[in-house]
Amino acid sequence: MKIARLLSSVAAACLLVTSVYAAEKAVGEESLGLRKVEIYTEDTAVPNGTNYHTEAPGTSKKFERAYENAPPMIPHDVTDFLPIEKNNNACLGCHMPEVAKDMGATPIPKSHFTNFRPAVEVDADGNFKSESNDQIIKKDLKDKIYEGRYNCSQCHAPQTQGNLAVGNTFKPLYPNKKGQKHQNRSYLLDELDVGVKVGNGL
Known part of the structure; x- marks a missing residue:
C-alpha cells in the first residue's frame, strides 16, 4: 500500500514538472508557418516585394540557364516592351x-x-x-x-x-x-x- 502511494506521488510530481516545462516551452502560433505571422488572418501577412532588374537592354549581365536547354531569363527591364502582341513584338x-x-x-x-x-x-x-x-x-x-x-x-x-x-x-x-x-x-x-x-x- 505504501509503495502504491509512493508511486502515485512520484507520478503526480513528474506530471507537474512536465506541465510546467511544457508551459515554459510552448510554441506560439506565429512561429508555426513559414510566414511567421498570426495564422488566423491575412492582415499581417506581407509578401516580399518583387524587384525586377531595371538595367536597360544591352547593359545587363546575362543569367546562367537554370538547366539544360532552359529558356533564358530576361536580364533587363521590360517595362516598355510588354505586353507582346501578335503584330507588335519589340523583342x-x-x-x-x-x-x-x-x-x-x-x-x-x-x-x-x-x-x-x-x-x-x-x-x-x-x-x-x-x-x-x-x-x-x-x-x-x-x-x-x-x-x-x-x-x-x-x-x-x-x-x-x-x-x-x-x-x-x-x-x-x-x-x-x-x-x-x-x-x-x-x-x-x-x-x-x-x-x-x-x-x-x-
Missing part, C-alpha cells in the same frame, strides 16, 4: 539573328523558326482528315518565326531576387559532353528528335 528588334550580334543580344534560336506540329493529312479541299501521333514534321520557316513562338514572355520572364523562405538547392545536370559545352546556349533542335520518328528529315 524582335534586338534578338533576330541577323541583328543580335551587333546589339549584344542573345539571338533567337533556330527552333523558334521551325514548325513542330504533328504530320496532318488533309483532303483535296484542304480539310483536316487525320493527325499522326507518332510522327512530327520539322518544317524550316527560314526567317519567319513560327506563330506559336511570337509571345516571348510565355517562356521567358524577367528575374527578381527575393528572400526565399525555403532555399533552392537545385543543381542542373548536363548528361553529355554537348550539354556541358553549351551550358549557356540552346541546342534543343539537335536533341528534339531523340526517341521520336521524324517525318521529312529536316
Whole structure:
C-alpha cells in the first residue's frame, strides 16, 4: 500500500514538472508557418516585394540557364516592351539573328523558326482528315518565326531576387559532353528528335 502511494506521488510530481516545462516551452502560433505571422488572418501577412532588374537592354549581365536547354531569363527591364502582341513584338528588334550580334543580344534560336506540329493529312479541299501521333514534321520557316513562338514572355520572364523562405538547392545536370559545352546556349533542335520518328528529315 505504501509503495502504491509512493508511486502515485512520484507520478503526480513528474506530471507537474512536465506541465510546467511544457508551459515554459510552448510554441506560439506565429512561429508555426513559414510566414511567421498570426495564422488566423491575412492582415499581417506581407509578401516580399518583387524587384525586377531595371538595367536597360544591352547593359545587363546575362543569367546562367537554370538547366539544360532552359529558356533564358530576361536580364533587363521590360517595362516598355510588354505586353507582346501578335503584330507588335519589340523583342524582335534586338534578338533576330541577323541583328543580335551587333546589339549584344542573345539571338533567337533556330527552333523558334521551325514548325513542330504533328504530320496532318488533309483532303483535296484542304480539310483536316487525320493527325499522326507518332510522327512530327520539322518544317524550316527560314526567317519567319513560327506563330506559336511570337509571345516571348510565355517562356521567358524577367528575374527578381527575393528572400526565399525555403532555399533552392537545385543543381542542373548536363548528361553529355554537348550539354556541358553549351551550358549557356540552346541546342534543343539537335536533341528534339531523340526517341521520336521524324517525318521529312529536316
